[in-house]
Amino acid sequence: MANLRRQQYYYFFFLTIYILTGAGALILGNVWLSQAAAGGAPREAVISRQIEQAGTIIGGVVVGTAVFGVVGGAAPIKLKVILTSFIFMLIGAMLAELGLGGVIWFKTLRMRSLYQSQWPIWPDTLKIAFQDMTSLAGYGQCCGYTQFTGVVLSGACADPNQQFDGCEEKVSAFADGYLRKLNDEERYIRIRNKEGRTYTNVI
Incomplete structure (x- = not known):
């Protein structure tokens, strides 16, 4: 039981980092979009408004999927299905973030x-x-x-x-x-x- 409790502590520690990452992307994306709406932000030459919107959406998805992580992590044995679903959501969110990073990187090549x-x-x-x-x-x-x-x-x-x-x-x-x-x-x-x-x- 003590070992399970220790693993839960580690789990929630990394889950907190995951949530902060999503919240950061969500907040920063909204700030950038509001600046873009005002017009004339040179940053748009590097990170287009579409990429900013995609980053904001991914940030929201990360925060949203984290809810499943919190619920499933609170009772990993009883709510194993929810915890398993969160793992698949986590993988999907990570692939989306990698894909967005790849788009920006390929953009720099040309x-x-x-x-x-x-x-x-x-x-x-x-x-x-x-x-x-x-x-x-x-x-x-x-x-x-x-x-x-x-x-x-x-x-x-x-x-x-x-x-x-x-x-x-x-x-x-x-x-x-x-x-x-x-x-x-x-x-x-x-x-x-x-x-x-x-x-x-x-x-």
């Missing part, structure tokens, strides 16, 4: 061609955000994706006497830097979780 085809359909607010972005070191004002192509006539780009390079290099540099930052954030979170400390995601 960034330039992808952005060139997406630039024309991006909202003007997102294009302007890149054109006027000055926070990216080594990249100043730019207009359009390539020079004279897909220019949004706003700010400095509305001046016919000014000629700026296209934003192709800036968009690629931003995407690369953002993905590296995401990777660093995940690594720091894992380190702090091992040390028993919390970490605030600032992306």
Whole structure:
């Protein structure tokens, strides 16, 4: 009996981490979607609104399936069917998360061609955000994706006497830097979780 109780403690410890992961994805997804609704978030060039929606849904699924884990874990012998169902749900949620990560990774393999085809359909607010972005070191004002192509006539780009390079290099540099930052954030979170400390995601 004592051994079963100990196993339950371990089980609920990892279940808590599972719940926090889902809740984090749910909250972060909603924050990102609300920012996207306001328009002009450069992050959308790397993580599209569809991916943000998928991540939010997966976060909700994780939290929802965790209910079965809590109920089944409270009485694993009596409620064995529920616990077994949770295990299958857990595997499904993990596969969905891996699939979403794979979509983002494959997207990075063809960034330039992808952005060139997406630039024309991006909202003007997102294009302007890149054109006027000055926070990216080594990249100043730019207009359009390539020079004279897909220019949004706003700010400095509305001046016919000014000629700026296209934003192709800036968009690629931003995407690369953002993905590296995401990777660093995940690594720091894992380190702090091992040390028993919390970490605030600032992306």
